[in-house]
Amino acid sequence: MVKLLSNSFTTAASIILLHLLSSVSRVNAVALTTPIAANERLCFFADVDKAGEKIGFYYAVQSGGSFEISFDIKDPNDKILLDGQSERQGDYVLTANTVGEYAFCFTNEESTVTQKLVDFDIMVENEPRREASARPGQIADHTSELEESIVRLNGMLHSIKRTQRYFHTRENRGFSIVKSTQIKILWFGVLESLAIVGMAIGQVYILQTFFTRTGRLYKV
Template sequence: MKAILVSLFLLGAIVAPIAALNTFTLYVPARTELCFNEYLQHKDRLDLSFEVEEGGNLDIDFVIYTPSSKPLYSLNGESSSHFGFNAEAEGKYVYCFGNKMSSMVEKRLSFSVHGPDERWKIEELEMKQSIDDPTETLQSEIRVLDAGIRAIQDEHAFLMQRERRHRQTADSTRSRVLYWTLLQTAVLLGVCYFQVTYLKKFFEMRGGRIV
């Protein structure tokens, strides 16, 4: 039991500082776009994930640009997403969160970045913690476990976003089918009413002439 408590304590002591290094919370004012940059070498890996926590419809625009200022990946009006890539060219990659679609509402979002700088900070922190530390092996195992948990969380958030988008599409399609059916019914009833009224007046007029 004591060993388990020690392990949990070490897990909290290591995971919390590491998570704090690459997880950020920011406010994006209305009609504003906030941008950040990450310098990558060729084949460097960068992973980004974000989630809108407050504001309006919980949606935000996201775009990431290559060093040549070409959009590499973009989203419009999404509440959360995950994106990762390997740099094909060396240079500064810029990613932006935009709230330009909103005229009054401020958005609060949290996002995580896993790139070369963050990995270097994590390694430096772990090196400081492992100096004269007999639990280095346990810390390494916890580090691997934490990386796996973060990957699962990011993948889960991405799958939830896809499921939410598919559900919205299905709901929208079902609503359109319902409205179209009601419109067809209304038009059919209107045509039937017009035909009955017209025929009734027609026979009344013919009957009046015969008399």
């Protein structure tokens, strides 16, 4: 009898855990990396099906110039909800009060030559409220404990994700700086070699003209 009750409780707890995992949050996410040419404006769109949903927007310039770019977010009525000028990265959470298509646009006006590589993430999230258990008692208590554990794990996962994004951005920017420095060193070496060759040719020419008088070349 005890074994039967134990198996029933384990089964019920498993069902509750699966229900919580499937109903804690519903997230539609788009993570992309895109190049943006100089003086180019590039927009991406996300649909919101229900008013009050949360919209998460993250971006970071991975390479190009001083790692700066401008952005703006517009609602379905073309109202600007958020914008920024010459920023390197950002992480924002907005509340969608209007159902429809939201626009996320990047503008590379800071550079007339350099292309920017932008890593961004758009998330549309809806977190429904947990319904009260129809059978109060021990099952409800365990449901609350499981929900709290899942929320803590979700927060830890988001913290790990933010840390990974930070190191990913630092790695890409460091690689971009190293690559840019290597190109500058290469061109500096080429220009230095051309300068040395030019100085050698100039010295030969000066010596030749120095020993040339009235159209005659004196041999030394």
